[in-house]
Amino acid sequence: MSDFVNTLLFGIYPYIALVVMIVGTILRYDRDPYSWRSGSSQLLRRKQLIWGSVLFHVGVLIVFFGHLVGLLTPIAIFDMIGISHGAKQMMAIVIGGIAGIMAIIGATLLVHRRLFDARVRANSTMSDTLIIILLWLQLMLGLLTIPISMQHLDGHEMVKFMTWAQGIFTFNPEAASYVADAAIVFKLHLFLGLTIFLLFPFTRLVHMLSAPVHYLWRPGYQVVRERNQKTTTQNFPQS
Numbered sequence: 001m002s003d004f005v006n007t008l009l010f011g012i013y014p015y016i017a018l019v020v021m022i023v024g025t026i027l028r029y030d031r032d033p034y035s036w037r038s039g040s041s042q043l044l045r046r047k048q049l050i051w052g053s054v055l056f057h058v059g060v061l062i063v064f065f066g067h068l069v070g071l072l073t074p075i076a077i078f079d080m081i082g083i084s085h086g087a088k089q090m091m092a093i094v095i096g097g098i099a100g101i102m103a104i105i106g107a108t109l110l111v112h113r114r115l116f117d118a119r120v121r122a123n124s125t126m127s128d129t130l131i132i133i134l135l136w137l138q139l140m141l142g143l144l145t146i147p148i149s150m151q152h153l154d155g156h157e158m159v160k161f162m163t164w165a166q167g168i169f170t171f172n173p174e175a176a177s178y179v180a181d182a183a184i185v186f187k188l189h190l191f192l193g194l195t196i197f198l199l200f201p202f203t204r205l206v207h208m209l210s211a212p213v214h215y216l217w218r219p220g221y222q223v224v225r226e227r228n229q230k231t232t233t234q235n236f237p238q239s
Contacts, residue, residue, distance in 0.1 A: 003180070009191055011176030014168045017198040024201030025209070052109030059103025060135075063142065066096055070158070071165035085155025092158065097146055104139040111136055131203040134196055141189040148183050161186070 070092055078088060111132055114120050121129075149157060160178050167175030179187065200206065 006180050007176045009176075009187070010164065010179055011173070013191070014194055017194040021197045021200045025206060028201050028206060049110070049113060052106045052113060054106065055102045056106025056110060059099045059101070059106060060139075062099035063096060063103060063139075066092065066099070071162050072169065073162075074166065075159065075162060085159055086153055087155075089149060089153055089155040089158050093146055093149055097143070100139055100143045104136065104143065107132065107136040107139055127199075127203045131196075131199065131205060134192065134199070138189065138192050138196060141185060141192060144185050145183075145189060148185065157182070157186075161190075 070088070078085075114124055114129055114132060152158075160182060164175050164178040166172075167178060179190065196205075
């Protein structure tokens with residue numbers, strides 16, 4: 001890959017993707033708040049949806065936060081707490097591998113349901129179908145990086161991507177050069193990940209920003225009214 005293309009894809013495109021994601025998300029929330037939803041089809045083929053959704057979401061959350069912490073935590077912090085590059089590499093392979101397999105099994109169930117169930121397909125938009133297919137491809141690319149990572153158990157390859165990611169967020173003009181000699185599967189994984197960020201504001205993915213976290217600490221009772229309008233309280237189990 002030429003230096004120009006490498007710089008374009010991994011030195012300039014990341015900023016385009018992040019700016020579009022941030023600005024586009026704000027504009028969508030401000031101008032079209034009623035589209036800010038996941039567009040659930042849970043009444044259709046419910047059992048497959050539950051299995052696919054649980055496996056997918058649990059796996060993806062582990063993978064996402066693993067990438068977030070692994071790539072953006074300064075290398076000096078890992079050194080300070082005594083986690084070697086090799087140990088971090090093995091953690092990423094084992095934990096990321098298990099979570100990735102869970103996520104891709106779930107994504108496969110969701111893709112199959114969306115493409116091969118006529119009722120679900122009729123209730124799906126093009127962006128719904130596109131984004132789940134892209135997520136499936138991204139998960140597959142992530143799993144395909146594991147055999148290559150197994151050949152570099154000293155953690156050297158992982159340090160490249162940590163340095164690149166931190167270079168992007170610190171506006172290091174040399175950031176793209178850190179992944180110039182990375183294997184093509186890693187580059188495809190990075191590029192598709194950035195593209196998903198770019199598409200984020202235009203898909204159902206925005207609903208992840210509205211996760212009902214407040215349910216974790218809501219009270220265990222609700223105020224209800226009887227027919228004679230007397231106010232009383234009734235206990236409900238936490239969900």
